Amino acid sequence: MSLISTHTVAEHATVSSCWIIVHGKVYDVTDFLPEHPGGSKIILKYAGADATEAYDPIHPPDAITTHLPKEKHLGVIDPNTVVKIVKEATAEENIRQELIATRPSLDEIVNLHDFEAIAKAILSPKAWAYYSSAIWFRPRILRDVSVVDWSTTILGQRSSLPVYISATALGKLGHPDGELNLTRAAGKHGVIQMIPTLASCAFDEIVDAAVPGQVQFLQLYVNRDREITRKYVQHAEKRGVKGLFITVDAPQLGRREKDMRMKFVGDSGVAKVQENQSGIRKDEGVARAISSFIDPSLSWKDIPWFRSITNMPIVLKGVATPEDALMAYDYGLAGIVLSNHGGRQLDTARSGVENLMEVVAALKTRGPWPNPKFEVFVDGGVRRASDVLKAIALGASAVGVGRAFMYSFCAYGQEGVEKAFEIIRDELMMNMRLLGARTIDELSPEMVDANALHSHVGLTPPDNLYNTTYQPLALAQFKTKL
């Protein structure tokens, strides 16, 4: 492998010839620019330079070698040409470090909201919070609740909680160990983790971190190149993964307006580079970038093929209607996840918990419920055991929790996730006792009053995409004169 000087790399800093350095190796990413899921602009920022530091927190280590053809691996950077830069911590980073140093002790965390506040993911999706609050409990009394058991099975696998860890991306942005925090805590507590396709740790790293017998599922974005998908799925099955959750509500990534807004904060150089290039409109990048990683052509016709390549139970993640729930059932799948993708994809899509009632009603036309052949899960905005119990009372098998666990490791690493499990466990014990339900099976529709769920009123549903996704979206700012 040839030795390349930093000077030579620096000469390839445009859209028509773009080289970058990652982990000491030089790559020609010119052709890859329009395919990059995160858009070409972010790569161009490091055109002709070292991108490692930006690359690491959001990609598995092998992402670039896997996706870039061998002939684009140009060589190794000549260490003699590297000028060591003493990285100065930004003011923002200093504040962050100070906050970490002064975060409250883990003992002080009394509920999952606390994690969220501390993780500074200030505003979470309100959809579930609203809908779940619109469901009211009808607690029963004078049942002997000295022993309460909240363990259950999910796709035939034992779970200590009626909750699984749902897939969330880019864990290393919040903690250097990324998704491994979840794996380790889950192993210790008997909780099932769903491994995300877009994990920041490599798939095998995450599987390797599991203890013997620990159950893991796989969340799948289907690649346009089905061969890549086939290999990925079969590799997962070979490594012991017990369930395949195919994401079906993201034929295109939602417009991340917050991300778009971010780009204009102290980042004018890039725009200029691109403006001088190639006549391609900047904002077309996103549409083209999805062409390989997420396949908008995915359809029901592909389902038999998935069943042919794996024996894992297959679950569709992101179903929103009874019509599609029945199709999934009739295609012989193992279940569905009702979700509105955390409110981040299609604004004013109904939340999973609202669709739950209609979906279960429809599935009852295929036989008694619960149905051992088919499970319904729900995710989105869960913060309380009461949210979990309501969904189960209405017919769900279990509930996915993604961001709350992510917040817990962002702030405290593995210990934070364990604390989150304990909080859920304590709340489950208390709530089940107060409800008069001794086991998950005893949770029944009679224990909730969901009449208000359909009225869809109370607060005008906000334009989440605009107001609250990730962070409040500021209006475009007038340039300050300074």
Next chain:
Amino acid sequence: MSLISTHTVAEHATVSSCWIIVHGKVYDVTDFLPEHPGGSKIILKYAGADATEAYDPIHPPDAITTHLPKEKHLGVIDPNTVVKIVKEATAEENIRQELIATRPSLDEIVNLHDFEAIAKAILSPKAWAYYSSAIWFRPRILRDVSVVDWSTTILGQRSSLPVYISATALGKLGHPDGELNLTRAAGKHGVIQMIPTLASCAFDEIVDAAVPGQVQFLQLYVNRDREITRKYVQHAEKRGVKGLFITVDAPQLGRREKDMRMKFVGDSGVAKVQENQSGIRKDEGVARAISSFIDPSLSWKDIPWFRSITNMPIVLKGVATPEDALMAYDYGLAGIVLSNHGGRQLDTARSGVENLMEVVAALKTRGPWPNPKFEVFVDGGVRRASDVLKAIALGASAVGVGRAFMYSFCAYGQEGVEKAFEIIRDELMMNMRLLGARTIDELSPEMVDANALHSHVGLTPPDNLYNTTYQPLALAQFKTKL
């Protein structure tokens, strides 16, 4: 034409004899005062003086010559008598200029709300926002959405978007090129523009700015003098206009309380002039002023006459009930626009999108829907592609957008309008993919849950007229002692 001195003009500065100068010519507007659509007071402010600067942004250049009888065209101002005034920019204007100089770059605009904030039209009508939010999506999955097409036809004309530019008045107040910004952007992007009767550019200017094949419609306020209307309509048809939208929800202009409030900011001189005159109560001006420009006697009896003077398809703009929708259908018209005039006319009138469901249900009693002989449009407060898709799913052909486009050219001229088209296009692509609708035809009632629409609750409907039209209406102020 005689030469008149500024001194002579200045002697005619009362209600009983009122001359003004426009574009260097002198006009006797005494008899016209009570007829002026904007009220006599605003003219009296310039009685005996040059009104050009106030006249230009809100009238087509030929308005005064067209509407004032020839005998009132008194002559040309003697240039030797004109004292050149170096106009000092007001503090407000300076601030405005500074804001324009420092507005964010067009790249930073990520949605139509941004235009609005920047255009300083701070508070837009909330009606649609509320109602459309009360409709929820029911997205379908696993359809091949690699190719999505949002083009459609409107009254038989191709449109690149399921959206047309609705008529808004007085464009030059926001940008010197006024409505031409819309024409030029629409021509480039295949969008249909509705030309307003009260445009600040002349009708022919707007038509001349179109590219070959570009489709334009005409919005019509019916004049008490039907001959003027006949000429105007037939001229439009001759110039190639493809559809006639007769406004039927404005037999009288709404009380513009904000405008009324404005009059009392630093403008006490005028009131005094009028008080000393003629015994006519000031506030009767408005009622009388509408006598020629907008005819309150317009009724169904006039419809056959309209059909006799033009072959353009005729659409009634401003229908609000199924009863009237059926009458329009039975009169053989081509369609209707459901509208509450942007919430600016009759307070607590139901919004177009709410009436849509009832209207479509009624029209289905006349035959299958969509009906090739009759189209239903909706306008009012649209800011998101999701708003558009919901209306179409419920049975509309297309949606009119007025103020959002006006805001976009106020802030950025033609480029702003083009950016607005691109944002709508990007949102349509994303939302249609996420909904599982590949074409406009695939949008169906099953894709939305509009149950909450009729409950009319959530937030107490505000008194829009009082609180939000145009700008928040301040309470009458106590005079400051300074």
Next chain:
Amino acid sequence: MSLISTHTVAEHATVSSCWIIVHGKVYDVTDFLPEHPGGSKIILKYAGADATEAYDPIHPPDAITTHLPKEKHLGVIDPNTVVKIVKEATAEENIRQELIATRPSLDEIVNLHDFEAIAKAILSPKAWAYYSSAIWFRPRILRDVSVVDWSTTILGQRSSLPVYISATALGKLGHPDGELNLTRAAGKHGVIQMIPTLASCAFDEIVDAAVPGQVQFLQLYVNRDREITRKYVQHAEKRGVKGLFITVDAPQLGRREKDMRMKFVGDSGVAKVQENQSGIRKDEGVARAISSFIDPSLSWKDIPWFRSITNMPIVLKGVATPEDALMAYDYGLAGIVLSNHGGRQLDTARSGVENLMEVVAALKTRGPWPNPKFEVFVDGGVRRASDVLKAIALGASAVGVGRAFMYSFCAYGQEGVEKAFEIIRDELMMNMRLLGARTIDELSPEMVDANALHSHVGLTPPDNLYNTTYQPLALAQFKTKL
């Protein structure tokens, strides 16, 4: 009549012997203390002293002579013993005078809300505002609305507006001419005034101020002593009053918590006087005070008697249910006023406009509606012509407006009331045109959508009594150390 020195009067300053001076005459009010409608405490404040200044704004001049037995009229104060006190204006009064001097010109008033803000009656009852907003218009188009007529008849009397002036008490508190402002403005504009039993002007003063042919009604609180009531009613009929409105929703005055709170601001002396007296609990005063002025025993049994003493049409003011509406009809009365007494009596009583629909539905079981023998009126919180039109569309004959007119004369005297009439007139013209209703008769239930009225939701109904009656009620204050 004997001459009494101020010194002698001053010796009678306790509950067991309480003399006061009013208009230079001395009265022994000891026995009257527990009967005083405003409570004994307020009189005791002036025990042994001159009460004229406090007496005048809230009583007709003849109130004391009428209600106090002749033997309690002790004599005339000896002028030689009176020490002239130069009254120093309070800081508050100074501010008030300054606000009056700097109030906006009447031209600047564009709607009735403006009067309210200026009259500093900061928070008005929200009930109607909410309910009326929950009714939506269904405007009709293409009717010839060049001529619009909003005049009507009320109890057979012509009225230039579908609005009458409802009774409000204590007008002189706001303006020295009190209710006469209403009489004079009403006479000039052909509006009907309802004269309140608790007017601050004498009944005859108000009748005398009317122009020939001006229509006036009488609002009646029924006295325990029916003879007093009989004389009052027959006197009114003789003076030409055309309708009798008997208040039936106030068998006891509501707890005026705001008034009770007021007493503790800078007024500790009185409490001490009373504490030292007679063992009577202070707060029992109110209950006993109503014993003569408002009779809690009033019942249906009294109705025939009323019919026997007058030929005026009799209307029950303060009906809230269809059951009672039917009884009123069956008793042969002329009509009812649906009212919740402005939200000031029974908290969370439903508002008049909500009851209207149920009441009209019930009355239709007695015959077609409108029924020439029986009229239904509504009052409470009306601020817009749109409020009026909605009530009429739902079956009311006319709407009572009380506080808005009171606010208008508090701020501007008679001119303010006239301006208020003009605003209502202008709003009626505009709204009727926009609705497509040319006369009051053309207003029909089809023109409104009142489906949301019954859901009673939107905003949690506030505890009006606590939060908003008259003025926001401050919590009890800790004494300041100063």
Next chain:
Amino acid sequence: MSLISTHTVAEHATVSSCWIIVHGKVYDVTDFLPEHPGGSKIILKYAGADATEAYDPIHPPDAITTHLPKEKHLGVIDPNTVVKIVKEATAEENIRQELIATRPSLDEIVNLHDFEAIAKAILSPKAWAYYSSAIWFRPRILRDVSVVDWSTTILGQRSSLPVYISATALGKLGHPDGELNLTRAAGKHGVIQMIPTLASCAFDEIVDAAVPGQVQFLQLYVNRDREITRKYVQHAEKRGVKGLFITVDAPQLGRREKDMRMKFVGDSGVAKVQENQSGIRKDEGVARAISSFIDPSLSWKDIPWFRSITNMPIVLKGVATPEDALMAYDYGLAGIVLSNHGGRQLDTARSGVENLMEVVAALKTRGPWPNPKFEVFVDGGVRRASDVLKAIALGASAVGVGRAFMYSFCAYGQEGVEKAFEIIRDELMMNMRLLGARTIDELSPEMVDANALHSHVGLTPPDNLYNTTYQPLALAQFKTKL
């Protein structure tokens, strides 16, 4: 009894050997630590030291001698070894004293909200407030309401109000006389008091404070050791208690997140002690602590036993469903209290007043209502007589008020409670007159409109546990650098 030096006691200051001093006696509480209802941590704070001052306001004097085996009573503290500590008032206490000294006079209290504000129990549960507001009155007119009577019977006992004093714990925290304030005021005014199991005064003290003929009920937490419960109940019956209210909605104390949060304010020493001990996770303490005081195994099977040990009428306190109401009826009990435990146990449990309608409807299937054999009570958040009247109109016998009375004695002792009774009495008189109901029996379902109750909307139901129980719960705080 042996004499023990403070020095010796101080040597037993750990989890493995924990001695404390209470009222001059030394106790070994080592084994009791995990059983303490308030958790072990609070005791450990006083390990090896004098706990009297912390013990007194929250325990009856005999609590420690009753619950601790004789052999753990070690002896008496040697007075010679005690160092007199001059207790310095804390800044907080000083502020409290100052507030007490400057509290408004009792005359200024005009409603129960005032007590609450002054008692600084700033945020009370919103549940009832919301639900009760969602019920609207339908007042009847023209009934002779000169005499109004609001007395009633509760479980066959005369009560001067349709309100009883519900059990609240730990009264001495607010006032040195604790629950005796309630007993004395109740005796004077003919109101029934429910004595709480967790009173801070001894049971016999409370009974002794009653006047002859005064009615008291008993609230019961059932002990795992039924013998203790049997003795307690039979002792109560012997002392004259007239009704037994068994709490059935608290098989486990709710997670008191506010209390948990409190522990971390200036209290780090304790945590350290515990951390160094015994490997037991701190947060498991609560679960274990309930093992003796509150029995989670309590079930319907226990009901016959209760009936066998007492002749008092038995009422289940904390029923939430019609199903359980019918079971209580069929088990031959005397009644139920509909309650959601003040919103403090199970979040989003429906409030008592909402369940009332369903429960009464179900009980009507067993015979006419009201049913002399079975009474339904409601509690939670009552602040107004209007709240009381609505519940009775819907079928309740009477309403329990707990916190409002507690607030009233916290701020003013016995006099405060009496004032609260008077306020309720005055409000009842006024509201019954305005409603047209002369007696409690005349209150009927027709007098309320409860249609909105089931819609469960208006405001999104808040997460009470998180936001408002006791005090607003602050988020976990970052440690301040100081």
